[in-house]
Amino acid sequence: MSIQKKITILFLSSLVTMSLIALWVERTNLQKARTIEQNSYLTSAKELFTPLVNKQESELNKRIEELGLQIITDGKIIKNAEIVFMQPHTFGVLKIIKYSQRYYLYIKYLDQELLLYDTAQDESRNERYITNSLVVLDVVLMVVIYLVILKILSPLKYISQKMRQFSKGNLFARSAVKTKDEIGDVSRSFNEMASRLEEMINAREELLRDVGHELRTPIAKGKFALEGVAESKEKEIIKRAFNDLDTLTSEILQMQLLNKEDLLEYGRFKAQTLIAEALSKLYIEDEDDIKVEIEDFEIEGDLHYLSTALKNLIDNALKYSTSKPVIIKAQKRKISICSSGEELDRELEHYLQAFTQQERLQKGFGIGLNIVSKIVQKHGFKLDYAYLEGKNIFTIVFVA
Structure with a gap:
């Protein structure tokens, strides 16, 4: 996984966590505000009920002012508000209602109606607004930090691309990053x-x-x-x-x-053509030493170099086989060379290195398989090895 993906995952994880915390805090604060406001209004209603019943208007206004309440005359609030709490009385009703995220106290006694608003709510709303603003600011800051980090690390991706180009044989690949860090x-x-x-x-x-x-x-x-x-x-x-x-x-x-770039000249040809070309590069004394089984298919590649690779595999099979014939089998986008003999002492990768060969068999220079490997890799194909029923099977798979 790339560094950019790791940083992105960490950023998204932090962002989701912070969002969940912010939502939980906001929900908790709203529930607390509702409970506090409800209890405050119930307490205020008890103090206002006596002067309201006795029609002591001056005393009522005085109590309203002392309790930090404000008289509201907007009738549409009562009609459109959500009822949060309701307590009926013999000659009236007590309600706590919610309208536009604000809580109001509604008292009705006989033909008297009183709609009150606790101004302390504004301070609580401002505190929540400041908290939410800080959370949003923190999120924005996280996004900015994330983008800055990506910008700082972006040259690494460019350097990595140049390294890959160099490793694939482009000896002229160089990095143009000249930052002083x-x-x-x-x-x-x-x-x-x-x-x-x-x-x-x-x-x-x-x-x-x-x-x-x-x-x-x-x-x-x-x-x-x-x-x-x-x-x-x-x-x-x-x-x-x-x-x-x-x-x-x-x-x-x-x-x-084979270490050079742009060496291959691609063309389309049949598997039968490739096998014939490879066999034409060998000197075979007895044609019975070779048996060919072909289910033809089309190949795209460099005929010269692929035939050289196949020739080397056939040549090795003829040299090291303990009994003839060597079987060349083409089917399902694969060409396999099967020969009798003992299994390789080590993994195939060992013999793909230059100047390595089977220790008990010294009939070559240990370069043939290295050449085969380079040609196959340059085409993006695969070279496989298997040992089945006393036979060594080398296979070129013509699929990337």
Whole structure:
């Protein structure tokens, strides 16, 4: 999970938690305000009832003022209000009503009606308004902090993209982040590392290329000189040594060439065409050593390099198989090479490294599978290995 997703989850969790707390506090405060206001109005009603019954208007007004109440003359409030509490009397009724989020005291005695409002509610409403405003401000501040953090971390995503490009072979990938902070330090360190690695890789490629080309000349001269030597056991040994050197040189140059970007030339062809092309690159003394089973399907890729990969797998199978034939089977977007023999000593990944091979079998240089792996990876395909019923099965899966 990316850092951005983690920060987003933490932010949303905090936001939801704060919202729930704010709603709970607001609901609790409203319930408390309702209870307090109801008790206050009931107490006030008791004190106002006597002067109201006795029609002591001056005393009534005095009590209303002392209790912090305000007389309301708006008749629509009584008609449209919600009744919160009602207590009937012999000659009238006592009500606490709610209108527009405010609570009012309504007293009726005979033909006298009195609608009162407790001004202390305004202070309570202001306190709740300030509290809610602070909560909203806190949420806004959290959003701003979240956006600032994302902006600060955004260069990391860019640097990560450049690192991935470099790891995939783009040696020119560099970060343009030049901030004067820790992220800028990471960017500069990556650029320095990438430059040093590019120099080392280029130097290695140049050395291998030069060595490979320089070796071809003495090998060719040696082969030519051997043609004039009489047939003997020693000549066959020397000839085989020159052939091995020639093969090793070609494989090293091919292995190095596969590190380049934009190497493949894509086209569409059938599995049958690929197998035929791979077999044409091999020298097979006895055609009965190979058995081909094909359920044809279409492949998109570089025919030259895919046939080279398949040729290497077939060549290994012919070299190391304890009995013939080697079976080439194409079906369901897979081509499998099946050969009899002992199971590999280690996991397949070990043999995909250059110059590694089965310890008890020393018939090659340990480069063939490395070349196969690089070609398959460049196409986005898969190379699988299985050992079933005494057979080693190497499979190229033509699905990403």
